[in-house]
Protein backbone atom coordinates (compact mmCIF):
# COMPACT_ATOMS: atom_id res chain seq x y z
CA UNK A 1 0.00 0.00 0.00
CA UNK A 2 1.19 3.47 -0.73
CA UNK A 3 1.64 6.02 1.99
CA UNK A 4 -1.11 8.58 1.47
CA UNK A 5 1.09 11.25 3.04
CA UNK A 6 3.50 11.27 0.12
CA UNK A 7 1.79 9.51 -2.80
CA UNK A 8 0.51 11.29 -5.87
CA UNK A 9 -2.23 10.06 -8.13
CA UNK A 10 -2.94 10.86 -11.72
CA UNK A 11 -4.72 9.72 -14.85
CA UNK A 12 -4.88 10.12 -18.60
CA UNK A 13 -7.30 12.61 -20.11
CA UNK A 14 -10.22 10.14 -20.34
CA UNK A 15 -9.49 8.52 -16.97
CA UNK A 16 -9.16 4.95 -18.29
CA UNK A 17 -5.51 4.75 -17.17
CA UNK A 18 -4.72 5.58 -13.56
CA UNK A 19 -1.31 6.10 -12.00
CA UNK A 20 -0.09 6.28 -8.43
CA UNK A 21 3.40 7.25 -7.37
CA UNK A 22 4.53 6.36 -3.88
CA UNK A 23 7.05 8.66 -2.23
CA UNK A 24 8.88 11.61 -3.71
CA UNK A 25 10.17 11.98 -7.26
CA UNK A 26 13.93 11.56 -7.83
CA UNK A 27 13.89 14.71 -9.92
CA UNK A 28 11.75 16.78 -12.25
CA UNK A 29 12.97 17.84 -15.67
CA UNK A 30 12.10 19.72 -18.79
CA UNK A 31 13.07 18.43 -22.19
CA UNK A 32 13.14 20.79 -25.16
CA UNK A 33 14.08 18.11 -27.74
CA UNK A 34 12.14 17.77 -30.99
CA UNK A 35 10.78 14.36 -29.94
CA UNK A 36 9.22 15.85 -26.79
CA UNK A 37 7.90 18.77 -28.83
CA UNK A 38 6.14 16.38 -31.22
CA UNK A 39 5.04 14.07 -28.43
CA UNK A 40 3.42 16.83 -26.39
CA UNK A 41 2.47 19.18 -29.21
CA UNK A 42 4.03 21.86 -27.07
CA UNK A 43 7.31 23.75 -26.72
CA UNK A 44 8.78 21.25 -24.25
CA UNK A 45 7.92 18.28 -22.08
CA UNK A 46 7.83 18.42 -18.27
CA UNK A 47 8.39 15.14 -16.44
CA UNK A 48 9.16 13.51 -13.13
CA UNK A 49 11.52 10.56 -12.76
CA UNK A 50 10.75 7.88 -10.18
CA UNK A 51 12.02 4.40 -9.36
CA UNK A 52 10.03 1.72 -11.18
CA UNK A 53 8.81 0.29 -7.86
CA UNK A 54 7.28 3.66 -6.85
CA UNK A 55 4.87 3.63 -9.78
CA UNK A 56 1.63 1.68 -10.18
CA UNK A 57 -0.26 1.91 -13.46
CA UNK A 58 -3.76 0.44 -13.63
CA UNK A 59 -6.48 0.25 -16.24
CA UNK A 60 -9.93 1.12 -14.94
CA UNK A 61 -12.27 -1.89 -14.54
CA UNK A 62 -14.43 -2.40 -17.60
CA UNK A 63 -11.63 -1.46 -20.02
CA UNK A 64 -9.61 -3.98 -22.00
CA UNK A 65 -6.01 -3.79 -20.75
CA UNK A 66 -4.30 -4.48 -24.04
CA UNK A 67 -6.16 -1.88 -26.10
CA UNK A 68 -6.22 0.71 -23.30
CA UNK A 69 -2.54 0.77 -22.32
CA UNK A 70 -0.53 0.80 -25.53
CA UNK A 71 3.19 1.19 -26.04
CA UNK A 72 5.45 2.69 -28.67
CA UNK A 73 9.10 1.74 -29.01
CA UNK A 74 11.21 4.42 -30.66
CA UNK A 75 13.94 3.49 -33.12
CA UNK A 76 17.29 3.08 -31.27
CA UNK A 77 19.35 6.23 -30.74
CA UNK A 78 22.97 6.49 -31.94
CA UNK A 79 24.00 5.38 -28.44
CA UNK A 80 21.92 2.22 -28.86
CA UNK A 81 19.49 3.31 -26.13
CA UNK A 82 15.80 2.76 -26.81
CA UNK A 83 12.87 4.71 -25.40
CA UNK A 84 9.61 2.87 -24.90
CA UNK A 85 6.57 5.00 -24.13
CA UNK A 86 3.16 3.92 -22.96
CA UNK A 87 0.04 5.89 -23.74
CA UNK A 88 -3.72 5.59 -23.41
CA UNK A 89 -5.20 3.81 -26.41
CA UNK A 90 -8.45 5.75 -26.00
CA UNK A 91 -7.38 9.39 -25.45
CA UNK A 92 -3.66 9.15 -26.46
CA UNK A 93 -2.28 10.74 -23.27
CA UNK A 94 1.35 9.85 -22.61
CA UNK A 95 1.68 7.76 -19.43
CA UNK A 96 5.32 6.63 -19.08
CA UNK A 97 8.69 6.59 -20.78
CA UNK A 98 11.39 4.03 -20.07
CA UNK A 99 14.90 4.15 -21.45
CA UNK A 100 17.13 1.09 -21.71
CA UNK A 101 20.05 3.06 -20.23
CA UNK A 102 18.15 3.56 -16.92
CA UNK A 103 16.28 0.29 -16.47
CA UNK A 104 15.07 0.81 -12.88
CA UNK A 105 13.68 4.26 -13.52
CA UNK A 106 10.58 5.50 -15.21
CA UNK A 107 9.61 8.95 -16.43
CA UNK A 108 6.04 10.21 -16.00
CA UNK A 109 4.68 13.41 -17.53
CA UNK A 110 4.02 15.99 -14.84
CA UNK A 111 0.75 16.98 -16.52
CA UNK A 112 -1.03 13.64 -15.93
CA UNK A 113 -0.62 13.93 -12.15
CA UNK A 114 -3.51 15.53 -10.35
CA UNK A 115 -2.91 19.23 -9.83
CA UNK A 116 -2.83 20.69 -6.36
CA UNK A 117 -6.07 22.40 -5.42
CA UNK A 118 -5.90 26.16 -5.67
CA UNK A 119 -5.61 27.95 -2.36
CA UNK A 120 -9.11 28.58 -1.10
CA UNK A 121 -10.31 25.08 -2.05
CA UNK A 122 -9.74 24.17 1.58
CA UNK A 123 -7.92 20.93 0.75
CA UNK A 124 -5.33 19.51 3.12
CA UNK A 125 -3.17 16.41 3.35
CA UNK A 126 -1.84 14.15 0.62
CA UNK A 127 -4.01 15.36 -2.22
CA UNK A 128 -3.83 18.95 -1.05
CA UNK A 129 -1.06 20.99 0.45
CA UNK A 130 0.96 18.49 2.41
CA UNK A 131 4.11 20.13 3.78
CA UNK A 132 7.38 18.44 2.89
CA UNK A 133 5.86 16.02 0.38
CA UNK A 134 4.06 18.91 -1.22
CA UNK A 135 7.31 20.85 -1.55
CA UNK A 136 8.99 17.93 -3.34
CA UNK A 137 6.23 17.83 -5.94
CA UNK A 138 6.07 21.58 -6.36
CA UNK A 139 9.82 22.03 -6.71
CA UNK A 140 11.17 23.69 -9.83
CA UNK A 141 12.77 21.46 -12.44
CA UNK A 142 16.15 19.97 -11.52
CA UNK A 143 17.36 19.39 -15.07
CA UNK A 144 16.73 20.92 -18.49
CA UNK A 145 17.67 18.77 -21.47
CA UNK A 146 18.18 19.86 -25.07
CA UNK A 147 18.38 23.60 -24.46
CA UNK A 148 19.85 24.08 -27.93
CA UNK A 149 16.24 23.47 -29.07
CA UNK A 150 14.73 25.68 -26.37
CA UNK A 151 12.34 28.34 -27.71
CA UNK A 152 13.78 31.80 -27.21
CA UNK A 153 10.70 32.93 -25.25
CA UNK A 154 10.89 30.13 -22.67
CA UNK A 155 12.38 31.70 -19.55
CA UNK A 156 15.09 30.56 -17.18
CA UNK A 157 13.91 27.98 -14.63
CA UNK A 158 16.97 28.02 -12.38
CA UNK A 159 17.44 24.27 -12.92
CA UNK A 160 20.51 22.73 -11.28
CA UNK A 161 21.72 21.16 -14.52
CA UNK A 162 21.12 22.91 -17.85
CA UNK A 163 22.27 20.85 -20.83
CA UNK A 164 22.56 21.80 -24.50
CA UNK A 165 21.61 18.21 -25.42
CA UNK A 166 21.77 14.97 -23.44
CA UNK A 167 24.54 14.75 -20.83
CA UNK A 168 27.66 14.21 -22.90
CA UNK A 169 30.67 15.79 -21.21
CA UNK A 170 32.18 14.03 -18.23
CA UNK A 171 31.18 16.72 -15.73
CA UNK A 172 27.61 16.69 -17.06
CA UNK A 173 27.35 12.93 -16.61
CA UNK A 174 28.86 13.24 -13.11
CA UNK A 175 26.30 15.89 -12.11
CA UNK A 176 23.46 13.79 -13.50
CA UNK A 177 24.61 10.72 -11.58
CA UNK A 178 24.71 12.80 -8.41
CA UNK A 179 21.12 13.99 -8.95
CA UNK A 180 19.99 10.39 -9.52
CA UNK A 181 21.97 9.15 -6.52
CA UNK A 182 23.98 6.78 -8.73
CA UNK A 183 27.44 7.66 -7.45
Ligand SMILES: [Zn+2]
Nearest residue numbers: 012014088091
Ligand atom coordinates in the same frame (compact mmCIF):
# COMPACT_ATOMS: atom_id res chain seq x y z
ZN1 LIG B 1 -7.26 7.92 -21.65
Ligand SMILES: [Zn+2]
Nearest residue numbers: 031032033036
Ligand atom coordinates in the same frame (compact mmCIF):
# COMPACT_ATOMS: atom_id res chain seq x y z
ZN1 LIG C 1 12.90 15.17 -25.07
